Amino acid sequence: MISKKTKYAINAxxxxxxxxxxxPVLISEIARAESIPQKFLEAILLELxxxxxxxxxxxxxxxxxxxxxxxxxxxxxxxxxxxGPIALLxxxxxxxxERCEECRNEHLCGIRDVFSVVRAATVRLLKNATLxxxxxxxxxxxxxxxxxxx
Amino acid sequence: MISKKTKYAINAxxxxxxxxxxxPVLISEIARAESIPQKFLEAILLELxxxxxxxxxxxxxxxxxxxxxxxxxxxxxxxxxxxGPIALLxxxxxxxxERCEECRNEHLCGIRDVFSVVRAATVRLLKNATLxxxxxxxxxxxxxxxxxxx
DNA sequence: GGCTTAATCTATCAATCTGGTAGAGTAGTA
DNA sequence: TACTACTCTACCAGATTGATAGATTAAGCC
Numbered sequence: 001m002i003s004k005k006t007k008y009a010i011n012a013x014x015x016x017x018x019x020x021x022x023x024p025v026l027i028s029e030i031a032r033a034e035s036i037p038q039k040f041l042e043a044i045l046l047e048l049x050x051x052x053x054x055x056x057x058x059x060x061x062x063x064x065x066x067x068x069x070x071x072x073x074x075x076x077x078x079x080x081x082x083x084g085p086i087a088l089l090x091x092x093x094x095x096x097x098e099r100c101e102e103c104r105n106e107h108l109c110g111i112r113d114v115f116s117v118v119r120a121a122t123v124r125l126l127k128n129a130t131l132x133x134x135x136x137x138x139x140x141x142x143x144x145x146x147x148x149x150x
Numbered sequence: 151m152i153s154k155k156t157k158y159a160i161n162a163x164x165x166x167x168x169x170x171x172x173x174p175v176l177i178s179e180i181a182r183a184e185s186i187p188q189k190f191l192e193a194i195l196l197e198l199x200x201x202x203x204x205x206x207x208x209x210x211x212x213x214x215x216x217x218x219x220x221x222x223x224x225x226x227x228x229x230x231x232x233x234g235p236i237a238l239l240x241x242x243x244x245x246x247x248e249r250c251e252e253c254r255n256e257h258l259c260g261i262r263d264v265f266s267v268v269r270a271a272t273v274r275l276l277k278n279a280t281l282x283x284x285x286x287x288x289x290x291x292x293x294x295x296x297x298x299x300x
Numbered sequence: 301g302g303c304t305t306a307a308t309c310t311a312t313c314a315a316t317c318t319g320g321t322a323g324a325g326t327a328g329t330a
Numbered sequence: 331t332a333c334t335a336c337t338c339t340a341c342c343a344g345a346t347t348g349a350t351a352g353a354t355t356a357a358g359c360c
Binding site for chain 3: 026027028042045046056057058059060061062063079
Binding site for chain 4: 061
């Protein structure tokens, strides 16, 4: 499961994606709109700024804003930033790779083999899950009949 | 990432799957072979017994053993037992479903939509990742040239 | 220049989870 | 009945999670 911090980050990013190229948005506004504790959100936005996803402007008329196109920000990147590896086992991760000390020959490990497949599938989907993809799907859902109604 | 506890459980289960229908195996033997702290392993095996995956026999000649065919024990089940939901978001889980309180209409949520797809793919793969599948893959790896060598 | 605004930094905190240890108790088997 | 091996209870250190408080710095405006 992703942490609340990551979920808050995603909520904030989607909020800012909807306001893309519309100037800075106040932390307080995002916090109110998305029901995120403001002080907690401040720390999150700061991390997203350090990761070069957001930028900020101080003083009156200031706030945070996206500095990348919404299709260039994926859930894979956000999750890695806050929660670390996407892989379920350290020995199947790429950036965060770590070998299992108990494992003699990693390349003959059946456990690693099956979890590698899971990782590959998850990474592929999460890379395609960009902010613009989320917005696109929201629009699609609005224009569809409610689920279960036929 | 899965917890060490879950990883230990998987290691122990694969060990017992290799000894399927060969009688009880000592906790101490599994602990030694798989480098798992014995006392910690005891708690794990006890949980697997309560989950009706293992059974135990006391006294001399006792130990733990699988009571299901190896193809009937999946990583999905083991992970849910020790680490809870497989879904990345509570609102996309089935058994562990929980709605996001900040969400007005869940069925119009784009975030939920993309994470539902991830969950479905992950669950499908983890259900197919049974103990016998792990053993089958280990055998396949043994009969293959080493990766990177051509 | 001084005031206001708003981001930034530092510190702290309770609660929970994780991984692990110790030891007493209980029950089956030879 | 003695031995073996599982079972239960309790405890613990350290890390992580989610959150709060307050001080500081920088930008814009009159």
